[in-house]
Structure formats: C-alpha cells, structure tokens
Amino acid sequence: MAGILATLALFGYTLFMRRLIRWPIEAMPLLVVSMVIIINYFFSYLGILRPGSIVLLLTGCLALLLSPVYLPKKREELLAKYFTPGLTIFIFFIIIFGVMAQTIVVVAGWDELDRWLPLTKLIYLNNGFWLPNYHSIQTEYPPGGALFYYFFLVFTGYSEGVIYYAQLLLILSPLVILLSKFTWSNWLDSFIFFSMTLLVLIFVFQVQIGPTGSLYMDTVVATFFGGTLASYLILAKKPGIWLYLLFPVMALSLFKPMLLPFIAIIGMVALCDQFLLKKNANKKLHSLTLYSGIVILPLLIVKSWFYHLHQMGNVTQNWSPKKLLLAVLNRPSLLDTAQFHEVLIKYLHQLYKPGIFIVFAAIMASILYKFSDRLNKQRLLSAHALLLGGNIAFISLLLLLYLYVMGPFIASSLNSFNRFIAIYGIGWFVVLLTSDLYLTNSLGYQFLQRTSTTVKYQIAYGLIILLCLYTGLHTFIHHLRFENRHDEAYRRYAIKQIATPVQELTAENSRIGIVWLGGQGLNQYIIAYELLPRHFLLLDYYLTTPIALENQLRKLDYLLVAHANNSFWHDYGQFFLNTNKNVLKTVEFCLNNYDNGTTKNKTCIQQKFPTFLYKVVVTDNKVQLVNVINYEK
Secondary structure, X not given: OOOHHHHHHHHHHHHHHXXXXXOOHHHHHHHHHHHHHHHHHHHHHHOOHHHHHHHHHHHHHHHHHOHHHHOOOOHHHHHHHOOOHHHHHHHHHHHHHHHHHHHOOOOOOHHHHHHHHHHHHHHHHHOOOOOOOOOOOOOOOOOHHHHHHHHHHHHHOOOHHHHHHHHHHHHHHHHHHHHOOOOHHHHHHHHHHHHHHHHHHHHOXXXXXXXXXXXXXXXXXXHHHHHHHHHHHHHOOOOOHHHHHHHHHHHHOOOOOOOHHHHHHHHHHHHHHHHHHHHHOOOOOHHHHHHHHHHHHHHHHHHHHHHHHHHHOOOOOOOOHHHHHHHHHHOOOOOOHHHHHHHHHHHHHHOHHHHHHHHHHHHHHHHHHHOOOHHHXXXXXXXXXXXXXXXXXXXXHHHHHHHHHOOHHHHHOXXXXXXXXXXXXXXXXXXXXXHHHHOOOOHHHHHHHHOOHHHXXXXXXXXXXXXXXXXXXXXXXXXXXXXXXXXXXXXXXXXXXXXXXXXXXXXXXXXXXXXXXXXXXXXXXXXXXHHOOOEEEEOHHHOOOHHHHHHHHOXXXXXXXXXXXXXXXXXXXXXXXXXXXXXOEEEEEEEOOOOOOOOOOOOOEEEEEEEEEEEEEEEOOEEEEEEOOOOOO
C-alpha cells in the first residue's frame, strides 16, 4: 500500500513517544500527527521542507526499527501499555478504510479541485510554500493539511490516493484517545464502541471516510476540536498536560482560516477545569498561567502565516476575524436589502438543525451530571456550559459571515451551512462520549459490561457485515461511475484527456490562458489543476471586448480553447493567424445549458467537442494566436 513508509514512521514515533512520555498509547497518534504538521511548517518557513521531511520520516522509521531495544520485554507489559486494543483497533480501521481511500475514492468536489488539491500539489512541486503567481487559486488558505500529506508524498510521488489515505489518518487520529480506558479483557467492547462511533459520524454527521473520502477540512477540524478536548479531559490530572495540548491546537490553527475561536474554547475549558481540580486539591493556582499558551502559540502561528502572505505581496488575508469585525462595523453588507432579508429568514429557518443537537447534548449532559460525583459534576457543568455558549457564539458568527462577508450567490443558498454546523456538532459529540466514559459512572460502558459475550459477538458480527455492505456498495458504485458519462468521476477522466497533450506540448513554467464557455467554473479549475505547475489564467471573465482579451493575452504564452461556441470564434477571430483550426483533442462529454456535467439536469446531452491549443505570438506589438500543431519557432 502506497504511503506505507510514512505510516511506519508515524507508528515508530507513536511507540517512542509512549516510552518517553508514558502517557496512554492512545494519546500518541494525535500528538505525533500534530508534531509532524508543526515541524513541516517550520521546515517550509526555513526553505528546507524536502530534506527536513525526509529526515523526519527516516527518523521515525529508525525509531520503529529500534523499538525492540527500548520497549519492555515482558509480553504482558507490551500488551497492556503499547499494543493495546485501542491502538490495534485504530490500525485495523486505518488499513480497511485506507485501502478503500487509495483505490475507490474519486476527487470530484468543488473545493477539493479549486482549493485543497491545487494547494497540496503546489507544496509538493515547490517543496515548500507556494509562490504568489497562481492568482486563480485561493492561496491564502493555511497549509496544515497539505504539509501532512507532504510527509507521505515525499517518497511516493504525487498521488491523490495517498493524499486521501493521509486525510483518513488526520480524521481518525484524534479519536483514538476515546479507547484508552479499554483493556484486552474487554477488547470486544472497545471494538463495538469505536465501530458504533464511526457509524454515527458517517450516517448522522455525514463524515466522508473510506470509500467516500473527502479532502474538505471541516471534518478534520471537527475531530481535532473534539479530540483535543477529549484528550484534555482524559489526561487532565497528568503532569504536563498543558504541553501536550500545545501541539494539536497549533496544528488546528493551520487547517482553515478563522479557527482561533475553536482554540479559545479549548483553552477556556482547560483553564476552568484546572481551576476546579486545583481548588478541590487545595493546590496553588499560579501554574494556570501555563495554559495561556493554548491560545498564544496558535495566535503566533496564524500571525506567521499572515506575515508569509504579506511577503507574497498580492494575496489578501480572507476570512480573518479582524476582516469580519471590520465588515460588520464599517461597511454595508454585500447583499442588497431584499437579499439581506432573504438570507436572514433562510438562516433562522435552518437553525432547527443545530437546535436539535443542542437539546440532545443538554439532555445527555444532564443525565451524565446525575451519575457523577461532586467534583465531576462541577467539571461537567463547566465544560458543557462553555460548549453551549461557544455553540451559540459560533452560530451567531456564522450568520455574520453569510450576511457581511459572503457574496449574494453563496449567501442566498446558505452554501456549506450543514458542513459548518457539523464541525461543532462532531466536536461536542466526542466530548459527550468522553464525559460518559471518563467523568461519570460510564453508563454506556456499564451497559456493554452487562451484555453477555454471545450478544456482543452478534453485535460485532453485525457491525462487520454492515461495514462489508458499506464497502461493497461503494465499490460497485465506483465502477458504475465511470460507465455513467453524466457523473463527476467521468468529468475528471474526460477533462484529463484535454490536459495530457497540453502537458506534453508546453513547458512547466508556461503561462496558459483557459477558455471554457458556460458552466459554473469547475471544469476550468479541473484543467488548471491538472496543468500545475504551469501558471494559468481563467479567461472567461475577460471575454467582454477584444481589447480586454488582448490585454490578458499579452501576459500569456499559450491559449487553451477547451470549450467554445460560434460566437467566440466570430468575436475574437481577429487574433487567430489563420482559420486552420487543427484539433488538439476531441473529447466526449455530457453538456447542458449550464455545462455542469451533473445528473441533476435531465437535459444533459452527450456530445463530442474539439479543443485547441494556441501559441501567443506578439509581432510588431500585435497579438496573434498560432495553432501549436503548426507553430514553428
């Protein structure tokens, strides 16, 4: 399986860190993954990402090879402290879902193809932070996920399958800490518990893992948010827990913009909880100042990223809390009065979704409160009250984003609302599970303990069958997708046929303009992603007048006419040196009035259409386009 070397390195670090720190082995995956992200971030800043990442990977492999030297020799101790059921079950699901992630998943999402994959590819090709020349890519987004993927890609080469596998590790690593309570005497309980947790995430919160993997960072943010809180609540009485928390919160700050509010909630929960613990134990409170680092260090990481963007020159710092505050206070909404009212009403109507979960969380927290001792009652009340307040603040912040930052098209459709709301829901759900297992009399845990072994095996077999059905169904659908030429998967295949000959005929540092008339932009972004590291410019917005197009052509080396109509050739025919339009590639594609290639529009018609590649030649200050097939230097 591709990425196996990086996986072994992570496993080596996990064993070594457990031996060094002696916290539960289930706490190590989150710590190790976070450290890799932070270390690679600093390697990128120093311009040594490739050699640094190679050394980091080989050191992890060395730690694994030397594990027989530093690990205990007694089998009982190995199974109790290192090869626990929690770590074993984590490895089991990584293997099962990892194989599916590398062989079944097809990248077809909008944000994946116009943001996350291009940014990852640029980091891989540049062996560091991307350059400022890619104007059509949202390069202001932090590189945390891409830097973790790079740890896998540095030896395997660029592979979307490996990237999806690495994404799986990002999602599941923060959840392993939930299993630190289980031992081999009740390993079946841990398997049932973790399997059912994953099923809830998949079917209730729509988390995409395994055969339905996704590179959207929302789920990673959610599991890091919940997993970091869970790690704190489980390890709160361990010495140095404040130091442990620094790494996941720093990594969290690099996944998406505007995540400092989530980190602030983590910091407040930890600080208030430590206050209760120390007050109950009559200990001095001066050590609480150490927990300020939970917010300060991520803030410094964010500032360092903004500084890098400033150094790049032409990139704006979108989606910062400062920008949102200024937008609300100092300028009117991007929406007109009717749109503003429409978005507000739609948003209020959608609040039943987070409202249902808040009611559920409040009921569960109340039940757990009843079955806790005095100290844990206080800790539960503090943690869940802060999470409730944070959820209300998050919902309010999201409303301001739709009303004051997002444009009319995105705001009116409440684009990504469910994904955003799920971030907080998943995090709070993980904390509820933690509260049940570690802060109360463990109602769910006791239920499993009282269940007969025969029933447990029946439940486990049922979960395995469900997993097989889930996998088999998506494997079958995967094969059908390439047969169905209306599907997103076939879109990738068809457009790649256009990009391949362009890659063969152009240099990697070429500047290419792309014309694809119609559609919502995704087709253009797919071509642009396939052509990286070539610089590209999406020209649809400049097709207003011949002069406007000419001004853009002067900045380019090539023009790729991927999809055009008769009006285009009529309006801009003056730039073409002759009428001989030798076809670069003829592709078959499903086209409709909006050219979105999806099955939602029943008028989608299968068509063959030609594509053309032209060399931009400037002679006597006159721009001409010469078909590359005929071009002579």
